[in-house]
Amino acid sequence: MSKSNLKQRKKKLNVGALLVTLGIGAFFLVLIVQYTILMTTQSLNDEDLIAHGEAKYLRVAINEADRGNIVDRNGNVLASDMVTYNAAVITDEAYLDEPLDIDTVSRQLSDIIELDYEEVRETIEYGVENSRFQVEFGTAGRNLTYNEKRALEDANIQGLVLEQDKRRFYPNGDFASNLIGLAEKNSQTNHLVGQMGIEAAFDDYLIGTDGRIDFTQDLWNYVVPNSDTASEAHDGHTVKLTIDxxxxxxxxxxxxxxxxxxxxxxxxxxxxxxxxxxxxxxxxxxxxxxxxxxxxxxxxxxxxxxxxxxxxxxxxxxxxxxxxxxxxxxxxxxxxxxxxxxxxxxxxxxxxxxxxxxxxxxxxxxxxxxxxxxxxxxxxxxxxxxxxxxxxxxxxxxxxxxxxxxxxxxxxxxxxxxxxxxxxxxxxxxxxxxxxxxxxxxxxxxxxxxxxxxxxxxxxxxxxxxxxxxxxxxxxxxxxxxxxxxxxxxxxxxxxxxxxxxxxxxxxxxxxxxxxxxxxxxxxxxxxxxxxxxxxxxxxxxxxxxxxxxxxxxxxxxxxxxxxxxxxxxxxxxxxxxxxxxxxDANEASDTNFVNVDDVRDFTGLNVENLKSEFSHREEKNVIIGDGTEVVDQYPKSGKLYGFEHFFIVTDGTKTMPDLTGVSKRDMYALAEMLNIDLSMNGEGYVSSQSIEAGTVIDEDTTLEVTLQSDYQN
Incomplete structure (x- = not known):
């Protein structure tokens, strides 16, 4: 190889080395610039990396607010929220301990919810054949009452799933319906929204504000200490009507x-x-x-x-x-x-x-x-x-x-x-x-x-x-x-x-x-x-x-x-x-079956024993609820102008369910409101049966169902 060729080759090698050096230098320069930007702004490509990292582990729990009650002029509830339950059955056997017994499950469900055996069976078979994780049962499987939920749980149904839900409850049924209106769930927000009547006209007042808890979990799903922030739920306002x-x-x-x-x-x-x-x-x-x-x-x-x-x-x-x-x-x-x-x-x-x-x-x-x-x-x-x-x-x-x-x-x-x-x-x-x-x-x-x-x-x-x-x-x-x-x-x-x-x-x-x-x-x-x-x-x-x-x-x-x-x-x-x-009591009737306003005294604070003589001459049935010695509430209220069949007294002791046989629909509304229990009534007239036996201890979580018959007053 001649000297000129050797010299030319050496020159090319030097240029190549220079280019490599420059390339490596540029690469590290970019890294340094990016690192500097990252450390300074905590963002990359306009994305906040800290927020991105926090979001990955941030969790939110929503505390849903109740919609406000609609009540009459005396405070009797006309519309309120009610806890209900939706039923489903898991059909993916990978999540079951043993193969699904479709026949038994279908019979158990059809005995409790309003679907016949064939409908339940067809629904479950469809879920199995189409590899569905679970199946639901339409309107018949939704908005189940507490008693229906208990019945389903007691039946020990294979694969049963019960999800708690909420719906609007109108305790009186067809009762000033076009005035009170209707609220239904919005499919997108899952919140109750007024569709007509007072429910729609006063929707902005009735709708509540959900609460939420924001917290952070680590890689092992443990809550990071002191990472939670909370805002309380605020239930909707109470709308009181002039209706009696x-x-x-x-x-x-x-x-x-x-x-x-x-x-x-x-x-x-x-x-x-x-x-x-x-x-x-x-x-x-x-x-x-x-x-x-x-x-x-x-x-x-x-x-x-x-x-x-x-x-x-x-x-x-x-x-x-x-x-x-x-x-x-x-x-x-x-x-x-x-x-x-x-x-x-x-x-x-x-x-x-x-x-x-x-x-x-x-x-x-x-x-x-x-x-x-x-x-x-x-x-x-x-x-x-x-x-x-x-x-x-x-x-x-x-x-x-x-x-x-x-x-x-x-x-x-x-x-x-x-x-x-x-x-x-x-x-x-x-x-x-x-x-x-x-x-x-x-x-x-x-x-x-x-x-x-x-x-x-x-x-x-x-x-x-x-x-x-x-x-x-x-x-x-x-x-x-x-x-x-x-x-x-x-x-x-x-x-x-x-x-x-x-x-x-x-x-x-x-x-x-x-x-x-x-x-x-x-x-x-x-x-x-x-x-x-x-x-x-x-x-x-x-x-x-x-x-x-x-x-x-x-x-x-x-x-x-x-x-x-x-x-x-x-x-x-x-x-x-x-x-x-x-x-x-418009002061013209010569003979009235309705009690005068002066007849209803305020008994709160009095000793229960002292009331027995007061009650002895009353024609209506007197019911004392609780084993205490002092009266804390009563129905009818003092000063109330009312025609009533029952007089209820609540004491400061442990409350037990009274025998409700013969109680009117109107008095049942008042009693449930006074005891702060959930009430479901079927039929019209007077109570003929009740889901909770007399003498059973009750509290604010109690849900009572009663059946009424028009010819059952006693």
Whole structure:
């Protein structure tokens, strides 16, 4: 090799060595830079490495908050959360001690949950054949009660898995359901969310705030000391309604009676405090059971606020009041009844022949359309429309509810204007009718109806929302209101002896009947045929000083139709009104089976032995719970106006389950609330059996199931 070639080769080697050296240097430089960045920022590629490392071992435990309770005005629970259980069976035999005995498991399960043997067996076989880890059993296997859980556990079922869950519990079943509403689990958040009624309208108050515990585990899954941080769960607020469960029960009974007798398309009613606007009870048929969802597909809307309809002659109350206020009504003035001509159209009274020439008062008793159109002409068309607006029609009441209907006043053509005077060509909601009525019974001052009494913070007890008596506007004068009541007082058993079916023994009752044609929504116009009507009554009692207003409506009866024509809604109205007045002890009843308020003393703090003489003369059954010597609680509460069959006393000793045979459904609610135990009731009427034997020690973890029968009072 020549010197020149050797020299050239050596030069190439030096260049190569230099490149290698530079490459190694660059590599270490990058490492140094990356290390410096890592040590300085604790991040790499915009990712926080410390957070990444902590997250790998960070664990979170959620403490789910309870949704707030909905209670009535007396604190009786109408909606609450309830612990339930979901059943599943492991079908992967790798996780079982021995091969799965499908036949035995199927028989054991079908004996306890509401599935037949074949359904259970098919479900389990499907899981085995498709290599599923476990199988569930649909709705039949979910929301199981504590007693069902115990029964499943006691059966020692192979592969059984029971998962604790939570659902919304409505202890009364079908009970003011469309008002209270419904809450269901959101599939994404697994939280209960209000879907309708109070549950939806007050969802922001009812929903709670979950608590959580954040902690760190090491490689061996041990909790790192002092690594946990916790935030408490805050249960949802308690929403107290103006509803009284006793009056609501009276109303539900009357609705059932009307529904059974007439089999109508719909029937609904509301009871309101005439002085304050508080809704004491409201219900409708068809309705639904929020606990089972039965009937929900037929009854989604709340008629009280969301359904507008032509009211018929009950609306004449407001035209009468307007005419009196305007000085255009003298009860002794006369009007020709039978018909009234508007342009080329003749509008008849319900009896086209009329009753001749009558005084205004007599024509009002006969519910003459001709009278109302005459009064509207005397007041003035535009002036009468102002009165209707002042009474709240054609606009919402700005209630607590979503999607409240406003109704419509058709006022374009003269025929429509005249028709409004007798309750056609106008649509109203029941709550508008109730609101308008408050003006008449409160010296002309209209008050806003309301259903929520208060919302209370579950932790502090602070009232965060308070429903209250609200004056809307002065609609008519005090004198006009008094004169309107005077005229209305003659509508039941007045000089014409009409509407006697609405009379009640021991109480004075009055009000206005109504019979309205029903709009044919498919073909336009009105429905034709016998008894194709909406029948109603806006009543109040006692007439001297009205305490309650009851609005009762029946739509399209299919059975006993002539009764609807002859007697209207008196069957339902008289039932709920009489029972409500007796319950409220409205100071007119000559004989009442309900206890006076002074009879219920406060026994708390007294010695139990000293009460025996007090109890000896009481007609109701007295039940002492606990083996202590001092009274710590009682039902009914002191000062309570109540008709009751049982008197419960709780002592400071160990509490044991009493014999509940013959206890009413209403008293069971109160007892469970007082003892702070979970209660499940099946049936209606009085307790015939109980899941926990009398004498068994009970505590706050106790879950009681009772069966009721209507003929079991003893």
């Amino acid at each position: 469960s006793n009056i609501q029960l009276f109303l539900e009974d009357s609705l059932d009676e009307m529904d059974e007798h007439f089999e109508p398309e719909a029937v609904f009613a509301t009871v309101m405090d005439a002085k304050t606007g508080e809704i004491l009870a409201t219900g409708q048929r068809p309705s639904f059971n929020p606990d089972t969802r039965e009937g929900l597909d037929q009854s989604w809307s709340n008629v009280l606020y969301q359904t507008a309809f032509e009211p018929g002659s009950t609306f004449k109350i407001f035209g009468l009041a307007a005419a009196i206020d305007a000085g255009e009504y003298d009860p002794d003035d006369t009007v020709r009844t039978g018909s009234f001509t508007v342009g080329d159209t003749v509008i008849n009274d319900w009896d086209p022949d009329g009753w001749g020439t009558l005084s205004y008062n007599e024509a009002m008793q006969y519910s003459s359309n001709a009278l109302m159109m005459t009064l509207q002409d005397r007041v003035g068309t535009d002036e009468m429309l102002e009165y209707y607006h002042d009474f709240g029609f054609g606009q919402t009441t700005n209630s607590e509810f979503l999607n409240e209907a406003a109704g419509i006043i058709n006022w374009q053509y003269e025929l429509d204007k005249k028709s409004v005077s007798f309750g056609q060509s106008i649509t109203v909601t029941p709550i508008q009718m109730m609101q308008g009525a408050t003006a008449i019974f409160n010296d002309g001052m209209m008050k806003k109806p309301y259903v929520v009494k208060s919302v209370t913070d579950s932790d502090s007890g602070e009232v965060v929302y308070e429903g209250q008596e609200t004056e809307v506007r002065q609609v008519i004068s005090e004198e006009a209101a008094a004169e309107t009541i005077k005229e209305l007082n003659t509508m039941v058993d007045g000089s014409t002896n009409r509407n006697r079916a609405f009379m009640i023994d021991d109480y004075t009752v009055s009000g206005k009947t109504g019979t309205a044609q029903i709009i044919d929504e498919e073909n336009g116009g009105y429905l034709f045929g016998d008894y194709q009507y909406l029948t109603s009554f806006m009543g109040y009692a006692p007439v001297e000083d009205p305490e309650i207003v009851v609005y009762y409506v029946l739509r399209l009866p299919t059975e006993n139709q002539s009764d609807a024509w002859d007697y209207g809604v008196s069957l339902g109205f008289t039932t709920v009104t009489e029972r409500t007045l007796k319950y409220l």
